[in-house]
Amino acid sequence: MRRALLPAAALAGALTLAGCGTGADSGSSKAELSVSSPYMPRPVSADMAAGFLTITNKGGAKDELTSVTSDVAGRITMHSTVGGAMEEKTSFAIPAHGQLVFKSGGSHLMFENLRHQPEQGQKVTLKLAFAKSEALTVEMPVKSATYNPSTGH
Template sequence: MTARRLAAGGPGARPRNRSDRRPLAAVATGAVLVLALGACSSSDDKDSTTKSDGRPELKVSGAYVPQPPTKEMAGGFLTVRNGGGQADKLTSVSSDVAGKVEMHKTVEQQMQQVKSLRVPAHGTLRLERGGNHLMLMELERKPAKGQTVTFVLHFERSGAVTVKAPVEATNYTPKK
């Protein structure tokens, strides 16, 4: 073996004595510890920013009821945002002004009653004109502009959420 190969630490290079081996062992041990600690801290960081149980985290906004033109039925609109890691379902709705509240989806401009509406994980359920919406049936009183309608939204995983919705003008369209 040549002196050049030993000095460069190339293939086949061997330490000249036992004391040259100690720093290499210390470096290798240190590298293993750094990698192990790095793996532990990265998993801790992940756990601190992500919910471990992944439950739905629902927030309802933009609720309103347009003043109905007749006293037979009214529509209800709102947005449900799910910031959680698990989907949920809106399974039923009740109201202080209606004997029955139906959930409808719109398919090819046709309303269809549904048993539930999905709220995707990290997603949004929009109940809006021309799309999915609530139908308030068997009205106990006709909601008038300036009043408030109370909805109780029942979710499969999150339970009941109470929402106060202002009654707006018949032709009201929310700003986007």
């Protein structure tokens, strides 16, 4: 019995070591993207809305958000806000082991030429495209026009 356990333990140890991040294995050299906290405040304008979310990268490689699309809008643009000035961007970096945060008063998504005005309680489907990773589909709930994620209202 003891003899059978030694090769199994050695194999388990080798597999564990192979999974350790040396930077050479494929798992650590790719971006691992996920989305959290998506929301759209109910639009107060008939043709424009804002959207917010967080993209987390648990992988060892950076990536870039290159576009956002949705059937609710004719076009979605990405904006950064620096010193109160809004600037349209064609892409946003997502650092390895980091986050890209779109939040009120900061970087955000602008839904332009709305095809219909989303109502509170509905969900808007987005497709996020990246430079290296596969696209992600996100369900973005429509919250109240004055929604604040830190209070939940």
